[in-house]
Structures are given as C-alpha cells and as structure tokens.
Amino acid sequence: MTLTVHGIxxxxxxxxxxxxxxxPKEIEIHxxxxxxxxxxxxxxxxxxxxxxxxxxxxxxxxxxxKHSSVDIVAFIDAHLIMLEDSFLTRGPVELIQSxxxxxxxxxxxxxxxxxxxxxQAEDPYLKARKMDMEQVINRIQRILLGQPALSVTLExxxxxxxxxxxxxxxxxxxxxxxxxxxxxxxxxxxGETSHTAILARSLGIPAIVGLRHAPRxxxxxxxxxxxxxxxxxxxxxxxxxxxxxQQRRQAQKDRRIALSALKSAPIVTKDGVPxxxxxxxxxxxxxxxxxxxxxxxxxxxxxxFLFMNRSSPPDEEEHLEAYLQVIRALDGQPVxxxxxxxxxxxxEGKKVERPLASNPALGLRxxxxxxxxxxxxxxxxxxxxxxxxxGQVRMMxxxxxxxxxxxxxxxxxxxxxxELKQKSQPFDPDLPIGIMVEVPAMAICTDLFAxxxxxxxxxxxxxxxxxxxxxxxxxxxxxxxxxAHPAVLRLIKMTIDAADQCNKPISMCGEMAGDGRxxxxxxxxxxxxxxxxxxxxLEVKQIIINSQLAGLTHLxxxxxxxxxxxxxxxxxxxxxxx
Ligand code: PEP
Ligand code: MG
Numbered sequence: 289m290t291l292t293v294h295g296i297x298x299x300x301x302x303x304x305x306x307x308x309x310x311x312p313k314e315i316e317i318h319x320x321x322x323x324x325x326x327x328x329x330x331x332x333x334x335x336x337x338x339x340x341x342x343x344x345x346x347x348x349x350x351x352x353x354k355h356s357s358v359d360i361v362a363f364i365d366a367h368l369i370m371l372e373d374s375f376l377t378r379g380p381v382e383l384i385q386s387x388x389x390x391x392x393x394x395x396x397x398x399x400x401x402x403x404x405x406x407x408q409a410e411d412p413y414l415k416a417r418k419m420d421m422e423q424v425i426n427r428i429q430r431i432l433l434g435q436p437a438l439s440v441t442l443e444x445x446x447x448x449x450x451x452x453x454x455x456x457x458x459x460x461x462x463x464x465x466x467x468x469x470x471x472x473x474x475x476x477x478x479g480e481t482s483h484t485a486i487l488a489r490s491l492g493i494p495a496i497v498g499l500r501h502a503p504r505x506x507x508x509x510x511x512x513x514x515x516x517x518x519x520x521x522x523x524x525x526x527x528x529x530x531x532x533x534q535q536r537r538q539a540q541k542d543r544r545i546a547l548s549a550l551k552s553a554p555i556v557t558k559d560g561v562p563x564x565x566x567x568x569x570x571x572x573x574x575x576x577x578x579x580x581x582x583x584x585x586x587x588x589x590x591x592x593f594l595f596m597n598r599s600s601p602p603d604e605e606e607h608l609e610a611y612l613q614v615i616r617a618l619d620g621q622p623v624x625x626x627x628x629x630x631x632x633x634x635x636e637g638k639k640v641e642r643p644l645a646s647n648p649a650l651g652l653r654x655x656x657x658x659x660x661x662x663x664x665x666x667x668x669x670x671x672x673x674x675x676x677x678x679g680q681v682r683m684m685x686x687x688x689x690x691x692x693x694x695x696x697x698x699x700x701x702x703x704x705x706x707e708l709k710q711k712s713q714p715f716d717p718d719l720p721i722g723i724m725v726e727v728p729a730m731a732i733c734t735d736l737f738a739x740x741x742x743x744x745x746x747x748x749x750x751x752x753x754x755x756x757x758x759x760x761x762x763x764x765x766x767x768x769x770x771x772a773h774p775a776v777l778r779l780i781k782m783t784i785d786a787a788d789q790c791n792k793p794i795s796m797c798g799e800m801a802g803d804g805r806x807x808x809x810x811x812x813x814x815x816x817x818x819x820x821x822x823x824x825x826l827e828v829k830q831i832i833i834n835s836q837l838a839g840l841t842h843l844x845x846x847x848x849x850x851x852x853x854x855x856x857x858x859x860x861x862x863x864x865x866x
Contacts, residue, residue, distance in 0.1 A: 289524055290529060291505055292520055292522050292523075293502055293520070293522075293523070294499075294521075295499035295500075295520075295763075296478075296497050296498040296766055297495075297517050297520070298478070298488060298495050298516070298519075299485065299488040299492075299493055299494055299495035300516050301492065301517070301537075302513065302516070302533050302540065303472035303513070303514045304471075304513050304514075305449055305451045305472065305512070305514075306451065306509050306510065307450070307453050307508060307510050307511075307512055308450040308451065308453070308508060308509075309453050309454075309507075309508050315433060315435065317395075317429065319389055319390065319393040321388055322390055327388065330384050331381050331385070331391075333391055334381065334384065334391035334394070337391065337428050338371060338376070340431045341371055341424070342368065344427065344431075348364055349365070366420050367420060367427075371424060375402055376424070376425075376428070379398040380395045380398045383397050383398060395425060395428060395429060398425075399422075399425045402425075403418070406418035446468075447465045447469060447470045448469040449469055451470070451473070452465055452473050452474065453503065453506055454475050455476045456475050456476070456478060457473060457475055462491070462493070463487070463491075463571075466493060471494070471514075472495060472496075472516065473488050473493055473494075473495040474496050474502060474514060475496075475499065476498070476500055476501070476502055476763075477497065477500075477762070478497030478498060479497065479498070479761050479763055479765075479766040479769060480760075481749035481752070481760045481769070481799050484761075486799060489821050490569070495516055496515075496516060496520070496521060497763060498519075498763030498766060499521060502521070505523060513533045515533070515536075544826075547827060550826050550829055550830055555832055556833065557811070557832060557833065557836065558837075559836050563816055563818065563832050564587075564795065564817035565583070565584060565817075565825065565828060565832065566585045566624075566817075566820075567583040567586055567819060567821070567825055568586070568587065568590070568797055569614070570589075570590050572610050572614050574822065575613070575614055575618070579617065580822070583825055584621060585618060585621035586614065586618065586621075586624060586819075587624050587745065587797050587817070587819020588684070588819050589614060589623055590626055591626060591627065591628055591668065594610055595630060602667070603667055604667035605671075607670075607671030608671040608674055608675055611675035615675060615678050618680075620679065620680065622680035622681070623681055623682070624681075624722070625681060625682070626685075626724070627655070627658060627665070627669070627683065627686065628654070628658055628664065629687065631651060631652055631653030631656075631657045649759060653687060655697070656687065659693060659697070662700065666700065666704065669704050670704050670707070670708065673701075673705065673716075676719040677713075677714035682719070682743065683719055684722045684724060684743075685721070685724065686747065688723040688724065688730060688737075690729075691736075691737065691740070694723065694737070697721070698721075705717070720742035720743055721741055721742055722742055722743035723737065723741050723744055724746070724747040725783050726746070726749070726754070727750070727751070727754055728751065728755050728779060730783075731746075731783045734782065734786035734787055738790035739792075743793040743794070743795070744783070744792055744794045745796065746798060747797060747798045748799065748800035749799055751779060751780075751798065752770070755773070755779060756769070756770065756773060756775070772853075772856050772860060774847070774848060774849075774856070777809075777847060781814070785814065788814065793817065795815075795817035795818065795819055796810065796817070796819070797820075799821075801815075801818040801819060801828070802818070802821050802825075803824070804824070804827050804828065805860065807828055807831040807832060807835075808863050809840075809847065809860060811832070811835055811837060811844075812840035812841050813841075813848075814841075840866060843866065846859055847863070
C-alpha cells in the first residue's frame with residue numbers, strides 16, 4: 289500500500305532515497321545515587337566518555353571534504369575546544385563527588401548552569417555558541433547512555449544519498465548535509481520563503497516543508513519518494529509508482545538540458561525590450577552555477593552565510609576574500625553585496641532555541657542589528673568598500689524602514705572612507721548604495737526614500753510577510769502566503785512607479801521574481817530587472833523571451849483591481865497564456 293503525505297513543496301525536483309531522521313526525541317536523563325566506594329569508577333566512566341567524544345569528533349573532522357564552502361573544520365574544532373573546557377572536564381566531576389550522583393545527572397546539572405551563563409550574555413556570538421555547547425553536551429550524554437551520537441557534526445554516512453526528515457533545519461545544517469550528498473529535505477515546520485526553503489532551492493535540493501507529524505509514519509531507512517514540485521512524499525510505492533517517478537525525474541533532467549540551449553540568448557522580450565536578469569547567491573561557491581547559466585551578474589549576495597558554523601564573526605580580511613572570490617568569478621560583471629541580515633532564522637538554531645525578541649521578525653534584525661552592533665558591521669562595510677576597488681560592486685542594505693537608518697549608515701561610511709584613505713587602501717568613491725524594499729512602510733514611501741539612495745530592490749519574501757502579517761517560517765499560517773494578493777501587488781506597483789519617477793534603478797530579488805507563475809505579472813507591473821536563484825534562472829529567462837509586453841500591462845492592472853483570489857488566479861492564467 290502506498291502512503292501519500294502532503295506538505296508544501298518548496299524546492300522542485302524528484303528524489304528517491306532512504307529516510308534519515310535527523311532530530312530524534314530528547315534524551316531522558318534520570319538521577320541515581322552512586323555509593324561512595326564507586327564514585328571513582330563513575331568519574332572514570334565520565335572521563336572515558338569525554339575521550340570517546342574527542343575520538344568521534346576527530347574522526348568526523350578527518351572525513352570533511354576538502355573543498356567545503358563553509359568551514360566545517362572550524363565548526364568541529366569549536367566543539368573539540370569546548371570538550372577541553374573546565375566547565376566540562378572539571379565541573380561534572382565535582383558534581384559527581386558532591387552530589388554522589390551518576391555522570392549523566394552531573395552533566396545535566398552542569399548543562400543547566402552553563403545555560404544560565406549563556407542566557408545572560410548579550411553578544412549574539414555567545415548565544416550562537418550556546419547551541420554548540422548543547423550539541424557537545426548531547427554528544428557526551430549519548431555516549432554515557434550508550435546511544436548513537438546525534439548527527440550534529442553531520443557524519444557523511446548519515447546523509448549521503450539519503451532523504452533527511454527533521455522537525456526543522458537551520459541553514460548551517462542544510463549546507464553541511466548538502467556537502468555530504470543529501471538528496472532531499474523534508475521538514476515538519478517551515479514555510480515557502482523560510483531561509484531553509486530558499487537555501488534548499490538555491491542548492492538544488494528537492495524539499496518539502498510543513499509535513500506535520502511525518503515522523504509518525506516514517507522510520508529510518510525506509511525508501512520514500514519526494515516530489516518537491518508538488519509537495520508530496522510517498523512511502524511504500526510499488527514498481528509502477530517507482531517507474532513513474534523515475535521517468536519524471538528523467539524528464540526534469542531533459543528539460544534542464546533543453547533549457548541550457550537558452551544560455552547565450554539575449555534577454556529581450558518578444559517586442560524587443562531588454563530585461564536585466566541576474567542571480568542570487570549565498571556563497572562564493574555558488575558562482576559555479578551562476579556561470580553555468582550565463583547570468584549577467586549577481587543581484588543579491590546574501591552575506592550572512594559567511595557568519596555560519598563558526599564561533600566568531602569573520603574579520604575584515606575574510607569578508608574581503610569572499611567578496612573578491614565572487615568578483616574574480618564575475619569577470620567584470622556586477623555584484624550587489626547585501627550587508628548582514630541576521631536575527632531571524634538565519635544564524636540562530638531552531639526556533640525554540642532562539643534567545644531573541646519575542647517576535648524576531650519585528651525585532652533587532654538586519655540593519656537594525658548592524659547599526660546597534662557596529663563592531664559586527666564595520667569590518668563588513670570596510671571590506672565591501674575595499675572590494676569595490678576590484679570590480680563592479682554595489683552595496684545593499686536589508687530591512688530599511690526609516691530615514692534615520694540611511695543617515696546613520698552614511699555617517700559610518702564617511703568615517704570608514706576616511707580611515708581607508710588614511711591607510712591608502714583603494715575603494716570606489718562612488719560605490720552605489722541601495723536599499724531593499726521589504727517593509728511596507730518603505731514601499732509606501734519609496735518616493736521619499738528613493739532620492740537618498742542609488743538603487744532599490746524589492747524583497748518580496750519579507751514584504752509579503754510584513755504586508756500580510758504572517759511569519760514566513762510558520763507553516764501554520766502558510767496558507768495565507770500569497771504573492772498575488774492585491775495588497776502585495778499594489779505595493780510592488782507603487783514601489784516600481786515611484787522608483788521610475790525618481791529615475792532610480794529598481795529590481796526584485798525576492799523569491800517571487802524567480803517563480804515562473806509571476807514573471808509575466810511582474811513584467812506587466814513594470815518590472816524590468818530580476819534577480820533570481822540560479823536554479824530558476826533559465827526558466828525565468830525562457831518566460832521573459834517568450835513574453836510580449838504589450839497587453840501584459842492591461843491584464844496586470846486588472847489584477848490590481850481584483851479582490852477574489854479565484855478571479856485573480858483566472859486573470860493570472862490568462863496573462864500567462866498571453
Ligand atoms: C526578501 O526578503 O525577499 C529577500 C530577498 O531577503 P531574505 O529572503 O534574505 O530575507
Ligand atoms: Mg529579506
């Protein structure tokens with residue numbers, strides 16, 4: 289019998305593989321009393337567990353692939369260093385002695401007191417280390433309890449050719465799993481534009497989110513089929529079903545090959561209007577895919593991924609090296625480097641572990657966090673300015689919602705330019721500074737803000753989240769996520785029109801730009817510049833070059849005046865057939 293489970297397909301593609309359940313249940317720890325004469329043995333047992341943890345981590349370290357795009361070794365090293373800390377080497381030993389308790393219980397008590405210290409810390413990096421510490425403690429507990437280690441260091445065998453099922457995954461975990469050859473991702477929570485989903489798309493891993501209660505039906509090592517386009521997971525498929533999906537998988541491959549014929553075609557509509565089409569990237573390594581599709585540059589470089597899987601932020605030189613890598617690969621084509629956007633689900637661990645504001649989406653995120661923590665921000669700004677001497681660079685600021693933020697940024701940049709001049713470090717004095725339009729306030733006031741910046745880019749992932757008041761990562765409200773909602777479309781239209789009137793270049797780099805269903809609608813609303821994930825690039829290009837602009841405006845305007853979803857969908861269908 290075939291079991292079909294439905295979720296939200298967020299990254300296209302078909303995968304067939306074995307399930308690997310990534311977040312097993314919490315381990316239960318019980319207290320028991322150790323007689324005085326056995327205390328030394330208990331301490332010995334604890335210390336042997338530390339040695340085993342060391343060995344496991346060293347083995348994982350030795351298996352790290354050479355050309356990893358993130359510093360996995362540094363990630364493992366951070367765990368190894370923690371294992372040497374007296375918090376873990378001495379603290380639990382003292383507790384075993386003073387409480388005459390078992391090692392697991394002593395470690396649990398020690399864990400609780402470490403947590404308090406981390407919770408009091410203000411520094412976001414300390415908070416990120418909290419997750420590392422928890423993973424290290426979990427590893428030791430599992431050794432003590434004789435349970436298999438959690439895949440926190442992501443051992444290759446657990447992921448290679450497998451389909452990962454997890455409650456949720458943070459981007460750091462996805463990147464590491466990708467390195468080890470995971471073939472699909474399935475999560476119980478998450479939404480269409482959660483960063484998990486975006487990352488899966490950009491890495492080309494088929495993914496389904498919002499598969500609530502999936503662990504109830506699935507077990508480790510069961511073979512399943514993941515259809516990322518339709519958001520369907522199938523278990524127990526017979527030969528016929530398997531054959532059908534193998535054929536579809538082949539058809540998708542064939543389509544990709546067919547699309548690659550478009551690589552060298554100019555990006556011009558049927559009626560001769562040139563359109564700018566660029567790519568979004570997360571890592572310098574993504575440039576390989578960008579080059580493969582012959583993109584005209586990078587319209588969004590999400591730099592926050594430089595900060596992941598490490599215990600301290602990158603310094604100026606590390607930033608610079610990453611940017612130069614992208615610039616060199618671009619060979620004269622432009623790149624828009626977006627400054628750090630953390631504070632939501634990007635750097636932190638899983639939702640429950642976020643020690644952030646009660647509503648992180650409305651809290652200290654992106655430019656807000658950067659302006660508050662300038663020690664974090666300035667090395668990046670300096671590096672972007674220095675990188676600007678080496679290529680066509682633009683700097684883009686996320687989540688701007690007020691005039692002050694732009695003014696404050698400009699002041700900081702004046703200071704930095706002065707410092708760079710003093711050190712005779714070259715930079716482009718005219719480095720274009722742009723803002724993302726992703727807060728409705730900004731969209732409504734584009735006419736007021738556009739004159740103060742050099743360019744704008746619409747971030748629909750957040751614009752939709754804030755306009756429709758729904759958490760982009762929460763599958764419980766995902767049914768409300770609707771890029772074609774008239775409120776969203778009106779804001780997009782207002783933004784494009786206002787930017788055009790101010791003669792400021794306007795682009796869109798949110799996921800909507802790369803979603804084939806909306807490309808013609810956006811063209812009809814007046815958008816002439818798109819930045820999309822490289823996996824969607826050729827598909828979007830095909831739609832653009834097969835579009836006739838005349839006629840699209842009329843239908844798009846009609847959609848702006850339509851309230852009922854079904855009517856909007858009918859008009860959209862007409863527009864896409866146009
Ligand atoms: C957006 O919000 O649309 C966007 C491109 O930024 P991010 O998805 O990184 O928040
Ligand atoms: Mg955003």
